[in-house]
Amino acid sequence: MMKNMRKLGVVAGTAIAVSLTLAACSGGGSTTPSPAPTSAASTAPATGDASETHNDADTMFAQMMIVHHEGAIEMADLAVEQAESEEVRSLAEGISAAQGPEIEKMTSWLEAWGEETAPMGGMDHGGMDMDGMSQEEAMADLESLSGGEFDRRFLELMVAHHKGAVEMAQTELQDGENPEALELAEQIIADQEAEIAEMEQLLTTL
Template sequence: MIRKRSLVRRTAAVAAAGAAALVLAACGGDGDDGSSAAGHGGHSTATASASTSQGQHNAADVTFAKGMIPHHRQAIEMADLAPERAQSAKVKKLAADIKKAQDPEIKTLSGWLTSWGEEVPADGAMDHSMHGMDGMMTAEEMTELENASGKAFDTAFMEMMIKHHEGAVEMAKTEQADGAYAPATKMAEEIIASQSAEIEQMNQLLGKD
């Protein structure tokens, strides 16, 4: 009887020890795997998020967007004068192409500034410090263009727009050299290509080439 009780006790002890070992092993496994997965996974995800949010744009990108918006607006203002004043069908087409290309770019540039928490230049508020720089026309030059018509308008429009485009190309080259935001440097590349081609076209129409 005593032997029987001892055997039962031993069996119970072994079973309990075995169960405890299983529980400990299970807990240990969960702890190691769980902490490892949460630790490494969570850390790498946080690091990836941080690296993604950093360095997307820099001061040069902001300067490019804030400068190109009023620059484009003035080009469109000049282009809007062409339908009623220009004599040459080629000049009218050129003006239409300029407006078609630059209007969407203004919207894109404005969207970037908003997403960066930067202020979008007010429509119609021209920064006077830009006049004479980057090819911007003065108020007097704009009045001269508004008062011209026929062949005189065509000549004035192209001469002013060449100067205007050359300023935009220089701004775009600065963005390519100093900017960090890939879509902005891509737009700069497109501006250089398209406006350089239009400069060449206008020089040809003016008989300068």
């Protein structure tokens, strides 16, 4: 009698265990996987959208400012070699050092956005006229000068060049939407307006 009861207990226990296992398997299949895909779907696109959000104004700002900065660096490097005044050489070194990393930053944005790194149809190197001169004409003018004449002409042309960058940055603030591009535009305005004031002051002493 005791043996039969023991057998019944084992059978009952086994049946309960099997039913619980089946319930766990069926329940796990319907509930366990669902939170993971939902979580991944809600977070992954958000990070991508945050870094890639941009419009045509952001693209144009980055493309044109890269070319504009390249023109400024070309002029500044020449001034480092040829300027007579230590103040002018120091200023030129600062311009080149600041704008190189900004070019790299804007290039990385354009690549992340899937945009061309150069403006469509090309653009005059330097991005603007300086006292009615193109980048190539300005460089030729500077290369023909030396001493104090070089220093003064470099400052005059770089002031005009910087004013062009400020205008481009102001347009970005009005029309752009990418947060990083807007932040850089504000930084460019602050930095280049400060350098314009410094160069205009230097011009009074040469």
